Structures are given as structure tokens and as C-alpha cells.
Amino acid sequence: MQSSPVVQPAKKSRNLRWRLIISAILISSLGILFYFDHKIGRSAPVLLLLCLFLAIRGSWEMTNLLKTRSFQPKFLLVALGSVSIILATWLKPLGIGETQGVDLSYLGPTMLTFSLVMMALFMMSALRFREPGQSMETLSAEIMSVVYVGVFLSMTAQLRWVAGPQAGYLVLGSLIVAAKGGDVGAFTLGKLFGRKKLNPLLSPGKTWWGARGALVASAFFSWLWLTYMPPVFNPNWEACPWPLSILYGIVVGVVGMLGDLCESLIKRDVGKKDSAPLMPGFGGILDILDSVLYTGPVAYLFWSLFPMASWV
Template identity: 30%
Template sequence: MSEPSAEEIAVAEARREPVHPQPPTPRDNGKKPRSNLTLRLFTAAILIPPLLYVIYQGGPWVLGTVLIITMIGLAEFYDMIEAKGADPLRTFGMTAAAALQVVAYLGSEYLATLLLSVVLLGVMVAQLGKARIADALASISGTFFGVFYVGWLLSHAIVLRNFDQQVAARFGADAAIGIDPRVGFFYLFFTIVVVIGGDVGAYFAGRAYGKRKLAPRISPNKTVEGALGAVAAGIFFGLGLKAFFDAQAPHLSSGFGYGFGLVLCVVLSIVGLLGDLVESLLKRDAKVKDSGGLLPGMGGVLDRIDSNLLAIPVMYYLLLASTFVSRSIPG
């Protein structure tokens, strides 16, 4: 059956007669168009091996990689708020975000937090030098929030990778005795695996069982069933990774047991989902589908790190709290 012409459609609508479109050809077999899942998997397969290498090597490798991700992610964020009419101080914000990474690498997240306070003052002073007075509030808040959201949060990837150094700095050199210098590799890898595993679980559970909307005004495709799938998958992948390391490299994974590991998996899965929703809220407000188009099938860099932006700091502070508690208990 041939495709009806525009005139035939108009006549049929006028007569209230059904118009029969051309049936599916053998090529598409009536199936829905394929999603970009294959493209996403292909992109992930290219990115994951070098990322693992960088995390394992640590040191300047991690600093350089985090700097690159920060610059691209922050540029995408500023693109989004510019779409809303804001005029962020791009150069100042990106320089400040880069400085946060360097300070976190050379010192600690505590020093990075102090620098963040200085950045806020600097943004306000820098705004005074701009010729454009209109929308000054949006410019100041947008510039600073970008530094905080992308720069400061992501700087925790550096201190988490250098967790042994952070323990020594906070609790004394004796507290770090016996801690393998590469333990941060496992902690950062564990966080990323739980978050990505949760993302995969949410995708398939949502497609198979999703009925109840989780946050329809923010992200219409997310469901309660998908969120439960994220937690279940996060637990599966997280504890599975720990079991693998316990068998192959126990000196890296012995920092916490399976009980605390279960708690971490649940918390990181939920926090990762919240991080995804936060970025969805920002994109919906900016009326954009993706933060960028750098990664085929995945969108922008910010689209890929949104969940980890919240999960990595939470992992870091939970581990610090656990270390503090364990040292406070006598014996």
C-alpha cells in the first residue's frame, strides 16, 4: 500500500475516514527505532580502560584528568546558564575551579573549601569590573555555583584517590600506618562502579517494570521501580567488586567489611540518583536535552559525571567518619 498524499489525508480527515499509512517494511519489521544504548556501550568501552589506568596510577595522572573533566564540565554548565540569559565570569570561574583541583592535590579538601570562600569574594569583586550591570545577581550566583558544583565537588575525586594521605593529615602519620597508598584506587573505583551499576539497573528496571513516576516534573522517564533497580544493582556490583578485590588484592579492599560495604552501596546508589536528578533539574530549567554532545550516545561530560559529583564527596566523608569512629573506639 502506497503512502497517502497530503490531499488524500485532507479529504479523509474531512470525511472522518481513517487513513491507512504504509505498513512496516521488512527492513524495520514494525519495531521501534533502536535506542542509542549500543552507541553508549561503545563509548563506555573506549573510555573505561584509560580511566581505570589513570585512577590506578594516581598522582599527576589523576590531577590532569580531573582538571580536563572539570574544564569541559564547567564550560558545559556555563553554556546552560547562558541559555537562561546569565552572563557568567567564565575565565574567572574556570581558573578558580582549576585552582581548587591543584589545592586539593597538594593539600586537602579542607584547604580547597577555604579557597572556595575566597572564590565567592573574588566573584563579587570581579563583577564590579564588568560593564554590564544588569543581571549581576545571576552572573555572580551562576559563576560561583558552577565552581562549587563542578570544581569543588569533583576535587573530592583527587582527595579520595589520595585517601591514605588525607588520613595522615587529619589523624596523624601513625593513623596511616598499614594503609596501602593505592587504597584510594579501590575506594574511587568502588564509588564509580556502584554509581554506574545503579544507572544500568535503573535503566533496565525502569524499562521492564517502570510504572510509577519518581519525579515527573524534573525527569519524566525516571520511575520508582527504576530507582529500586538502581539500589539493587548498586549493591550487586559494589559487593561483587569488593568480593573480587578481597580475593585478588585484599590489601586494597580490607578498609571496610561487607556490612559497611552494604551501607555504602545503598547510600551511593541513592545519592547517585539524586545527582542525576539535580542535573536534570538544571537542564530542564535551561531547556536543553543534554549538557553537550562530546560523548556519542551519552551527551556531554556533565551528563556522565552528574551522579558521581555527589557520590564521590559522600563516599569520601563517610570513609573519614568511619576512620574517626574506629580510632575513637578503645582497643
């Protein structure tokens, strides 16, 4: 009985070190991949391959996660739909990746493909129908899976071109650094000081101190990245305006926490702890990318509407 107060902090410390080390490795690996992809040019083949892998793996995790009660989503259908939406993002004849700036008017290929995928899912559900009681649940699970994996991932990937092809990884990096920095800040302060739970029924591990840590860390890393990295990409580029950099970080931090809670909603409702046992302490791909995927559309909207890029 006397040893438990000592063992628990030691365990927390080991978990914290493990998460910090793995986060550093993952972000560094992405940085290397993005560097080579930036050198190749605006077609971004490395990013395409990465997104296709994430779409397939994410589809597998989501369909396995949702196979409970009357939900029986088909991995092949969800994976094909998600991959199709990702490929639509790279459709050069329709303008994606070929212009100096990509704004809200360039979402046509993604939305067109999404519409066709929805039609295909409805058609397959109709062909599979045998008796009442399961079709709508399974169809709903498949549609949600395609949206969560395919559409969210596609919107995140389109940050590669939203502020011009040369600034693609400056923009995409800003989201990853702010979102994952917020995750690290939330985990760090939550484990060190957190007592009061943020939402104990949905996600008992999250605390109000963790939420504060997420906002502060997201704002700080966003400001740091958008202040000092633009000249690294191009000596003629100026830093993003600091009020917008901080506001962007706060928005990413808030939406990232919501994304984390929304993924927790899925896992809690189906009675599972992680989306998949991919990495100890992190779970599956969807557990690692939840804050990034959920924030992708908001980041795209932010860069489209606000004068973040002084070089455009």
C-alpha cells in the first residue's frame, strides 16, 4: 500500500517520455518525406502515396471498429471510396495542383467524387438487401467511414496547394505542428497537473489542465512555425502576421480537441479503447491522426479566408 503513490508517478513519467519520443520520431519522419516531396514539385507523388496508405489503413481500422451490433460495414467498399476521393484531389485536368493558388472554388473534384461514392454505396446497399433491420445501419457506418477517412484526409491534403504549390509544406506543416503540439501540451499538463475531468463519461483521461495545455502549446507552436519557417522555404517570404498565427493556433487547438473527443465518441459507443493496436501508447492510425484529420477542413477554410500568406 505504501508503494503505490511512488509507482504511479513513475508510470506517468515513463508514458510521457514514450509519447514525446514517438511524437518526435513521427514528426521528423514526416518532415523528411515532405522535404523530398517539396523538391519533386507540385504534383506531390510522395504525399499521394502517403495519403493512399493512410486511406486504406484508416478504412480498415474504421470498418473493424464499427463492426458491432447491427453495423457490418464492408472494408473494400469504404477503402475504394476513400481512395477514389484521395485520387480526385490530384486530378490535374480539373486544376488541382496546377495553379498558383487553390481556393474554395477548387473543391469540385473532391465533392463530385464524394457524390459518386455515395451513389455507389447506396446502390450496393440496395443490392445486398435481404430483410429489414440492418441495411440502413451498415450504410450509415460506411458513409461515416468514407467521410471520416476519405473526405477529411482529402481536405487535409489539399492544404498542399491552398497558398501556392511552393508553400504547400509550410501550410501543411503548420497544421501538423499546431495540432500535434497541442496533443503533446494537453498530455503533458494533463498528466502533471490534471485533476478535474473535461468529459469523464466520454474521455476520462482528458482534463481541464490538459485543455489549457493544448491551447497554449498550439498557439505557441503555430506562432513559432509561421514566424520562422517562411524564410526557410523562401528567403523573400515574410513571416505570417503574428495575431493571425496565434489565432490560427488557438483555432487548431480547439478543433483538434473536439476531433479527439469525436473519435472518443466512436470508440466509447462501440466499447473499444483504441481504433487498432498499432503502436503502444498511441493506438491506431486514426488515434494518431484524429486531431489532424478533424482540423483539416477548418485549416483549409482559415487559409482560404484570412491573409495568412504574404507571398501570394
